[in-house]
Amino acid sequence: MIPTETLALFFAASLSLALVPGPDNIFVLMQSAMHGRKAGFLMTLGLCTGLLLHTTAVCLGVAIIFQSSALAFTLLKLLGPVYLLYLAWLAFRAEADTLDSDRTVALSLRKLYYRGIIMNITNPKVAIFFLAFLPQFTDPSQGAIIFQMLLLGGLFIIATVLVFGGIAYFSSLIGEWLTRSQSSQIMINRAAGIVFTALAFRSLVN
Secondary structure: OOOHHHHHHHHHHHHHHHHOOOHHHHHHHHHHHHHOHHHHHHHHHHHHHHHHHHHHHHHHHHHHHHHHOHHHHHHHHHHHHHHHHHHHHHHHHOOOOOOOHHHOOOOOHHHHHHHHHHHHHOOHHHHHHHHHHHHHHOOHHHOOHHHHHHHHHHHHHHHHHHHHHHHHHOHHHHHHHHHHOHHHHHHHHHHHHHHHHHHHHHHHHO
8 A cells, every 4th residue: 555645745746737737727727717617627527537548558557567577667667757857847948828719619518528538638748647657656565556556546636626626616716817927827837847856856766
C-alpha cells in the first residue's frame, strides 16, 4: 500500500496541475459560461472518461514493463524526472493563454461529452505525462505496481473532477479572473513550474 503521505503529496500535485490554464479547462470554462453548468459538467465527464482510458493503458503498460524487466522499470523512473523538468521549463516560459473563438464554439450536450473524450484520448501528451508522472509515486516494495498505478490514476481523476467541476460551477467568476488577469495566469504557470521541478528532484533523490 502506498504511504498516506505519498498519496497526499500526489493528490496535492494533481490539484495544482489541474489548475494550470490550458485548452481543456479553458474549454470547460467557456462552455459553462456560455451554455450553463451542465455543459461544463458533461465536458468534464468526457475529459475524465478519457483520463480513465489513459490510466488503464498506462497502468497495464508499466506493469508489463516492471514484470518483464526491473532494469527497464528503473530506467522509466529515471526518464520521468527528465520529462518533468521539461514540463517545468515549458511552464516557466509560458505566457498568459488567450480565449480563441474556436474554443467557444457551441456544441450539443452529447457532443460536449464526446468532445471531452476525444480531446483527451487523442492527446499523446497525456499518455506521456502519465508515464512520467505516475511511476514516480510507486514503490515495488509496497505491492503490485498495477494496483498502485490504478490508485494514483483514480486520485488524479478525482482531482480533475474537483477542479474542472469547480470551474464549471463558478464559471462566471473564474472566467472573469482568467480572462482579465493575465498576471494571474502567469503566476499559476510559474507555480506549476515549481511543482514540476520539485517532483523531478524528489524522484531523483528517492
